[in-house]
Amino acid sequence: MxxxxxxxxxxxxxxxxxxxxxxxxxxxxxxxxxxxxxxxxxxxxxxxxxxxxxxxxxxxxxxxxxxxxxxxxxxxxxxxxxxxxxxxxxxxxxxxxxxxxxxxxxxxxxxxxxxxxxxxxxxxxxxxxxPLQIVEMIGLGLVLIALLGESLADRQMKHFKSDPAHKGIVCAIGLWRYSRHPNYFFEFLVWVGFAVASLDTPHGWVTLLCPLLMYYFLTQVTGIPLTEEYALKSKGDAYREYQRTTSAFIPWFRKA
Incomplete structure (x- = not known):
């Protein structure tokens, strides 16, 4: 190996x-x-x-x-x-x-x-x-759910941007109403699923590096920081209000 x-x-x-x-x-x-x-x-x-x-x-x-x-x-x-x-x-x-x-x-x-x-x-x-054990099935099931969630988030954003009337407007529809970056959240969840599915394998604990690294990249390096920096430049106060009311990463209810 x-x-x-x-x-x-x-x-x-x-x-x-x-x-x-x-x-x-x-x-x-x-x-x-x-x-x-x-x-x-x-x-x-x-x-x-x-x-x-x-x-x-x-x-x-x-x-x-x-x-x-x-x-x-x-x-x-x-x-x-x-x-x-x-x-x-x-x-x-x-x-x-x-x-x-x-x-x-x-x-x-x-x-x-x-x-x-x-x-x-x-x-x-x-x-x-x-053969596959129950914990592995749970982990891979989580991967599948995360893949579907990520695809849905990307599709919703693409549909929103395809309308010329939305130019300069913050996308806050569908999953984007509950997280500023639902695509990144589900990306992270994919690797949580693979790590869970690997835990029952000898030395499987090393795969915990995958979600940890992904979380770090998405929240601290090239994901959220750069995306939001660009969004603030292009959408200004509208995006600041979006930041105030909407969870950055984990989907959650909006603030009043």
Whole structure:
């Protein structure tokens, strides 16, 4: 199992180096987000094919992991493609701090390591011989619910933005009425589900890193902080009122 984890890490190093080289060539590092999202869809099936574990378990994990990966990766791919050659503001900011492309290569390879961490639930599932247990079914059920919730949140936002009359207006319909970032909440919940499903596996506790890292990224790094910074610039006081009345992350009732 450790051997295949190292093989997966080596493969991700190569893939992310190629994406870095493409980013240098086209002067747009935004496609890093796309390949990061597709990472699970690359590694999970490999682990399932080579792992000796029970087919029911490893393929249940793999199908849900690939569904999450392809949905998010494809969504980001078309978003990045739509804005190309304009680069994501995060990478524009990093360009001001990092002169040259060397630090960006290091940054890409660090993301490769993170992808391997997020592939741990699928690696462990592929090497366990027992059929699915009740705690694993509960965890995977939570993953499925979270995937549906995330898809619904994205669909509601897309529908809202498609109406020209909503330009400059805060979206507070559907799930967005109860959370400023329901898509991020369900993204986090996906990995809570995979961690719960892995807890009954030997060394499964290490998968708790996945929801912890996801929560940190979404709430402290590239998720909520940057999204809200942009929303405040574009919507001003309307978004400040939305911040005052609506939960930032976990869906909850609005304040009066």
């Amino acid at each position: 450790i051997t295949w984890m190292l093989i997966g890490l080596a493969l991700m190093f190569v893939v992310f180096a190629v994406v870095w080289a493409i980013g240098v060539k086209i002067r747009n590092y935004s496609f890093l987000d796309v390949i990061w999202s597709y990472g699970v869809a690359i590694l999970a099936p490999i682990y399932a094919f080579v792992g000796p574990g029970h087919p029911e378990r490893k393929w249940a994990f793999t199908v849900l992991g690939v569904a999450w990966s392809l949905r998010l990766g494809t969504y980001l791919f078309f978003r990045v493609l739509k804005h190309h050659p304009q680069e994501d503001v995060r990478y524009e900011g990093l360009r001001q701090r990092w002169h040259g492309s060397g630090m960006f290569l290091v940054f890409h390879e660090l993301q490769a390591v993170v992808v391997v961490i997020f592939s741990l639930p699928f690696l462990l599932a592929a090497w366990r011989m027992m």
